[in-house]
Amino acid sequence: MSNSSWRGYLYAEVVSVQRLTPHMVRVVFGGPDMANYVPSGAPDECMAVFFPREGEERPPAMTADADGVWWYHGIADQPESRNYSVRRFDRDAGRLVIDFVAHEGGLAATWALEARPGQVLLLAGARSWYDKPEAAEWQLLVADMTGLPSLGRIVEELPAGARAHAIVEVLEPSDVQQFETRGDVTYDWRVGTGNGDSESVLAEAVRGYPLPDGDGYVWFAGEASVTRAVRKYFRKELDYSQERFEIIGYWRAQAERWLEKYKKHESSALAAYNEVIDSGGSEFEADEQYDELLEGVGL
């Protein structure tokens, strides 16, 4: 739906907070800006969630500079932000739902655990990946707890009879969720592993899943080292073409340690990326080159 008043960002006011499962906090947002939000319609839509700066009640407003993109152009002490999926959006009710994984530490997780009605965040920069080709006869949907909100929405929005298999890794039995769907969905819940607590079993679970005959589509959101391994499996071992999968790193375990090391290799990784683009390659090919370089240095 087009809406000329959509500025590309919105203020989201906390309406209610609920502990959905032991490791998932559901925050329902409302406020007058909800009427202006124009979702992409993709079920894995994600927004950058900005938090108030020290001493402020809400993050500052964004501006649109000469190129018309709404952002914090030229603001040195930009508010902190993290990526979160839009679990549900109901225009009529003026409500937007985000499910936050309740993990140890972390600005966003801590904010969610302490969230109270009336608090205000700013949401901007909507992006999405899920794009199943018409011809795909089945889907494999894989997620850890960070990908679970999007996976739930994908399952809920499946058309009648759509065939899907979901492999999901959660921390404990009561973190398992149930979804209403018109699709024909089977589930493989992996309980007690991954999610920053221990080694993930998702890569192994994907390898162990006998892929159905016919064209399929794979969507996977989870920890970056696991998604990389699974992306390689489909791309290099099974020779899947680009449009048959979206495998996205949603977060990184021990991010601080990774970032420290990344700083030393950032310029060569970016150079590898730009070299592909400059020689006429696609962003997808450039991403692969970038990833290969990082993997080569143990990142």
Ligand SMILES: Cc1cc2nc3c(=O)[nH]c(=O)nc-3n(C[C@H](O)[C@H](O)[C@H](O)COP(=O)(O)OP(=O)(O)OC[C@H]3O[C@@H](n4cnc5c(N)ncnc54)[C@H](O)[C@@H]3O)c2cc1C
């Ligand atoms: C497109 C996209 C959509 C996403 N959607 C969601 C969503 O709907 N719900 C959701 O909960 N997350 C989602 N994420 C993941 C979320 O952005 C990250 O987990 C983010 O790092 C959390 O921020 P934080 O401030 O809590 O922790 P940070 O300050 O980023 O990290 C602090 C520490 O916690 C660790 N850490 C970060 N996330 C986790 C985690 N989930 N489990 C265990 N340890 C962690 C880091 O390695 C670091 O050591 C999404 C990410 C992307 C890219």
